[in-house]
Amino acid sequence: MVDSCYEPTRNLCDRTLRRFGIETSYYAPGDDIAAHLKPNTKAVFCEAPGSLTFEMQDIPALASTAHAHNYGSGGTSVLIDNTWATPLFFRPLEHGVDLSIQAATKYIGGHADVMLGYVAANARHAARLHQVHGDLGLFASGDDCFLGLRGLRTLSVRLARHQETGLTLARWLQGRPEVARILHPALESDPGHVLWKRDFSGACGLFGVILKPASEAAVAAFVDGLQHFGIGYSWGGFESLIVPAHIKRTAKLFAAEGPVLRIHAGLEDAGDLIADLEQGLARMKDAP
Numbered sequence: 370m371v372d373s374c375y376e377p378t379r380n381l382c383d384r385t386l387r388r389f390g391i392e393t394s395y396y397a398p399g400d401d402i403a404a405h406l407k408p409n410t411k412a413v414f415c416e417a418p419g420s421l422t423f424e425m426q427d428i429p430a431l432a433s434t435a436h437a438h439n440y441g442s443g444g445t446s447v448l449i450d451n452t453w454a455t456p457l458f459f460r461p462l463e464h465g466v467d468l469s470i471q472a473a474t475k476y477i478g479g480h481a482d483v484m485l486g487y488v489a490a491n492a493r494h495a496a497r498l499h500q501v502h503g504d505l506g507l508f509a510s511g512d513d514c515f516l517g518l519r520g521l522r523t524l525s526v527r528l529a530r531h532q533e534t535g536l537t538l539a540r541w542l543q544g545r546p547e548v549a550r551i552l553h554p555a556l557e558s559d560p561g562h563v564l565w566k567r568d569f570s571g572a573c574g575l576f577g578v579i580l581k582p583a584s585e586a587a588v589a590a591f592v593d594g595l596q597h598f599g600i601g602y603s604w605g606g607f608e609s610l611i612v613p614a615h616i617k618r619t620a621k622l623f624a625a626e627g628p629v630l631r632i633h634a635g636l637e638d639a640g641d642l643i644a645d646l647e648q649g650l651a652r653m654k655d656a657p
């Protein structure tokens with residue numbers, strides 16, 4: 370599993386799956402996967418860009434290495450958490466992935482009022498996926514599916530706006546003296562930009578900001594006083610969100626110059642959002 374994975378997915382592996390005798394080891398997002406494949410590796414779980422840090426991965430290269438390992442004997446499959454890109458901006462099965470997982474709670478629902486998810490599988494894995502789905506008794510209610518289907522109708526127009534506003538905020542923040550670096554693969558300056566440009570057709574509104582060293586009180590003064598950004602985890606809805614990020618790594622340390630924030634650009638007016646961020650950054654100066 371990639372070290373930049375969504376933390377609850379790590380927790381599932383480290384706690385629940387461990388009790389079933391399933392072992393999980395972690396690789397850094399930039400690593401060559403070949404060095405990490407063991408004789409008993411059944412699956413590689415990736416996420417690109419990764420949660421909180423937005424590091425890209427070369428998914429087609431990873432998939433071909435994993436499949437060459439022992440795919441023939443029913444061995445190593447590749448799973449991706451594709452929530453950031455949605456199937457509109459990245460099509461995992463066309464890039465060698467076997468199973469693509471989507472939190473439809475985020476952009477597909479789009480209005481922060483439903484919890485849904487799905488898995489898409491290639492022909493090789495579809496029958497098994499269907500079987501497991503039945504065995505585990507997983508289901509989504511009719512009302513929730515209605516909200517998911519309704520969200521799909523506006524997904525493309527919403528995502529275009531999330532993308533545009535996200536990039537506008539990211540570029541504006543990049544020019545600010547309080548900011549050390551922006552984590553957003555659609556920015557030309559990002560180390561993952563070349564891979565993103567090759568494989569993805571767009572970016573959503575979620576990205577990271579690394580501030581220059583600042584006290585906890587200064588970060589709180591910035592975040593707590595924002596008018597248009599809620600403090601929240603579950604992004605992908607119409608509203609802008611901000612949250613301090615606590616990065617958990619076990620394979621390789623993620624070196625951040627200062628506090629890390631994750632921003633979700635919602636559908637509000639970009640000028641209003643920038644004015645709000647500008648006032649927030651000004652509040653940092655007065656904090657102890």
Ligand SMILES: *Cc1c(COP(=O)(O)O)cnc(C)c1O
Nearest residue numbers: 375420450452472474484485486
């Ligand atoms: C939010 C999120 C999930 C889980 O979504 P829920 O439907 O809220 O459980 C999975 N993966 C990523 C990357 C997420 O951001």
